[in-house]
Amino acid sequence: MLEARRLGKRFSGGREILRDVSLRLGQGESLAVLGPSGCGKTTLLYMLCGLSRPDVGEVLLDGKPVRKGTGDAAIILQDFGLLPWKSVLDNVALGLKIAGIGRAERNERARAGLVEVGLTGRERDWPACLSGGEQQRVAIARAFVMSPRALLLDEPFSSLDAITREKLQATLLAMWRRRGVPYVLVTHSVEEAVYLGGRILLLAGDPAGVADSFDNPGFGSEGYRNSEEYYGLVRQVRAAMEELF
């Protein structure tokens, strides 16, 4: 259970970015966050996983303040955050290594993760030799091979072609079904938000706050993307966005 209580954040320059943002995400739930570029979505995720401290409010994970350096809330960073001095395999295995898992097991799991994102055979390459989308897939694999208590995804599929993207959306859903890990997905695609978010949050304003939210009980199911419900919600969200942004 991930809970944010009335978060507020301003940067050293003095600009207030976020004000009064609250959210709750129970086991087996999911949340999609939409918002205009620069409104503070990444900042919000940073606070949710403890990488950045809110100036106001608090973030609780299973009732306890979230702390950085625990790996409890794994995040896929918008800029991937791969370490240039580690091979692709080592980058994927990094979270497992930190969790104390032995070399043989973590390499095996990392290899499986790479297969899942379609990067078989690239284990020994350096991140600098990968294309943008390949780097993003390594970052996805790195988060997916872990067993966090919450998963935070910052525009995780933004650099992928439609086919790969759909495959990995399915992978995310499968993982979520299997383990019930709640996730927060930041995305710019309304379609993606409606397909993957059990609840959809619109951030907007200056400072940004939760401007609107939509419940989406049918999300992620088999044929959802061809349903009337899906198209309706997409249209509804888009209309709200056009008004707000």
Add this chain to the structure above:
Amino acid sequence: MLEARRLGKRFSGGREILRDVSLRLGQGESLAVLGPSGCGKTTLLYMLCGLSRPDVGEVLLDGKPVRKGTGDAAIILQDFGLLPWKSVLDNVALGLKIAGIGRAERNERARAGLVEVGLTGRERDWPACLSGGEQQRVAIARAFVMSPRALLLDEPFSSLDAITREKLQATLLAMWRRRGVPYVLVTHSVEEAVYLGGRILLLAGDPAGVADSFDNPGFGSEGYRNSEEYYGLVRQVRAAMEELF
């Protein structure tokens, strides 16, 4: 007129990435390139603007071999390529400065460019203080304020929310109409490719080549995105992709 003749490229590791890629792009034309992640789209753009040399074949701009360091073919890089040590304004004005335009004029034009991408008031910030989407918009402004003979865009709108993205697509089209600068757009969005590409190229294979291509004479016009023709082509391209990728 930008022309690529039977380009081939392999990286030092020995992997052959592209083989036999040819394209022609006359004044006032445009091209959208789609292809699976890691197929070589960025590599192709690098060769088109002379940043990277093809192992086989040649690239001609108005009949002469394209050379790097001329600014003739401006590119929006996938990873933005902002200079961390220059303010937002100076980053946008950089191309103009290199073209030898005086400070007053280039700052004015850069400021106008920033207004166009919605970053008024951020002139003096450092790139490191910008969100991902804001950085991308700075990169867009930087390319748009220049007057290149061809424009190469590598997933230029990937980090933008739908509203901003549509606004900037319109800006691109307006510029193209005004100046007739031919552009090559790499994107992962089929909708975007069909809306903006006068011709759509599908790269695929290993090594990748032009696997399919579609003419799209109606692209970019007012109501195109609501037309049957548009939907039809989107479906057609998607079907081809599903087969190829």
Add this chain to the structure above:
Amino acid sequence: GAATIRFGVLPVLDTLPLQVAAREGLFAAKGLNVELVSFMSALERDTAMQTGRLDGYFGDLIATLLLVKTGAPLRVVSIAYESRPDQRMFGLVTSPHKAGLTLGTLSQNSVSISRATIMELLLHRMEAAYAIPAGALVPLEVKKIPIRMQMLLAGEIDLALLPEPLLSLAESKGGTVLATDQNLAMPLTVLCLADRLAADRATLESFLAAYREALRRIAAEPENYRGLMAETGRIPLELRDSFPMYRYLDPRLPTSQEIKDVQDWMLAKGLLAQPIPYARLVPAS
């Protein structure tokens, strides 16, 4: 065997008897275990002495007095070299580029020395002995002797006060020797031992006996020691064969007057605040 006596030496001619005594086992024959520790400059030797890493050393009287002033437990056990009319050890030499200079025509000519050492005292004594008017020589500090030598040969400085064998070398390159230490009648360098060694009669006697034996051997067969002298006294290649074999006087203690002469100069220079009693400087009799 006996505890090692580490004895600091410099690469100069005056140390030949010590080198002979060490190489030929003369110290060992007297039951002493003397190890010569070589230093390139007085500064480091003094520091080693002061930090108790040496049990004795070879050096000039000025350094010795300064060391004793700062509390180093040290006694002069013998003079190593004193000026003598038949042999020169130091001299004032002109640059080859200023070969025409004579004592009479000196006027504001630069002379390079090194301050607070025997060099400065020697210059002072030479000025007196040769009646060089005040102001005729302008001292210029150059600590490193090789640099001093090179600047002299290149004509960057007019004169230099140099020890042998560099003096002869400068002369061979066209410099003129204007003054030497030959008639100054003063002790120049001394041998010192730590208090505890100097206070031990037997050790002191053995040390001096070995030293005397070395002197005897050098005097008996000087040419046998040419190679050793050239090596340890750093005689330039071109002088190696022509250079005279040095002769050394029998060991003796400096007199209280000789010490007083040096101390007076040091007091005047501010190097000493008050005189050190003679009894503090030589072994208790």
Add this chain to the structure above:
Amino acid sequence: MRSWRSRAAKIGRYLLALLLLGLAWKALAEVLGSSVLPPPEAALAAFSRDALTAAFWRHFGASAFRAVSAMLLAWLIAFPLGILMGGSRRIDALLSPFVSLTYPIPKIVLLPIFLLLLGLGDASKIAMIALILAYQILVTTRDGVRGVHHKHIDSVTSLGAGKLRVFLDVLLPAALPHGFTALRLGTGVSVAVLFFVESFATQTGLGYLIIDSWGSLDYLRMFSGIFGMSLLGVLLYEGTDLLERLVCAWRYQGRR
């Protein structure tokens, strides 16, 4: 600009460091109990006395002048050269052998050549310090520029930049932090070399003061000189820091 509070904190930490160094010194002096290490309070007393004399500040000024001129000179030559070598594999391949062959030569042995060419005055002293510094600035800058991410160069090249503009807009700013590192290194090196070059043909400078007092075993005066060197070093070091904060402001951004 940082606040007065943070500046006061900095001064506080300096005082703390001084105190701890003093204590360590005191302990060492007690244990060693040797005349080579006077007790800190005596050295401090002597320093306070000397620091009120004009002579001391003449020494200080002479050394400061030599060190700062040498740093400027070395920087003007070596920094651009370092950028060139770091920025171009070709230039680097050609010039590197010169650096690695001549860098290890103890520059001191070249002193006579300097003296001949430049005379006995300040020029040869400054040139000697500058030579030693220049190597360090060169190596640091070159290695730093080598690490510049290629995407920055690509980005500027794609905008039409030729070699000159790549130099000015990418390599130069990217090299600046490394240039400052080199300057910081240089403060210590130039002070160390001062100690050497002030041993000839001068009677001014802190180096002279130290060697002269060491030679006459006047340890209190020697420590005055050392304090002076340390003061000079801190001023140069903090000056470099300040300059870096002004010039490389972009480096201190972007944390969340």
Add this chain to the structure above:
Amino acid sequence: MRSWRSRAAKIGRYLLALLLLGLAWKALAEVLGSSVLPPPEAALAAFSRDALTAAFWRHFGASAFRAVSAMLLAWLIAFPLGILMGGSRRIDALLSPFVSLTYPIPKIVLLPIFLLLLGLGDASKIAMIALILAYQILVTTRDGVRGVHHKHIDSVTSLGAGKLRVFLDVLLPAALPHGFTALRLGTGVSVAVLFFVESFATQTGLGYLIIDSWGSLDYLRMFSGIFGMSLLGVLLYEGTDLLERLVCAWRYQGRR
């Protein structure tokens, strides 16, 4: 691994550099006259002669031993400390004053303390070189680590890394290139310091050889020593380069 061809090209460039240096030397020797600079061909002839003697290689070996031990020692201490200071503002704020206060002290004046504590043997010589190197390694490494992009730390922290793992997985690899820069700098510095520390209580080492021959104005032998130093320096320098290429392979990737 690079090809034989590129290695041959490198050797070729070294030979070219040697040739040009020789020509410059020759010209300088002509101008200055041989009182300070022997003609290069004579020096080379003398070197070839000396290089065949065991004595020369004993000197070389003694110096190499001292330099390499000192570099290792300095690196083991200063590199981790530099990473800590570069990685933590708090540690840096606390320790920086110590560095900037003591760095400018000419370390030579600490000789008495070294002699007191470590005696006249190799230990004090190595410690002296190591001390001087350590400061440089510390400053270079710290400044380098300060420049690590925060996103790398964020990335590892978000995976659950505590301070230790951030140190091992981010700061350490990010610091490595700077550590190598420091080592490269160190080759020159340690050789220069050798020249100083081999002037006492030893009769081996290239520094000793140089000073000893300088003292007797035996320039040919002196230049043999200098050639030896240069050779030692080149070996250390290229060794560092090689090591860096092995350890920091990721830096040589990603160009198009």
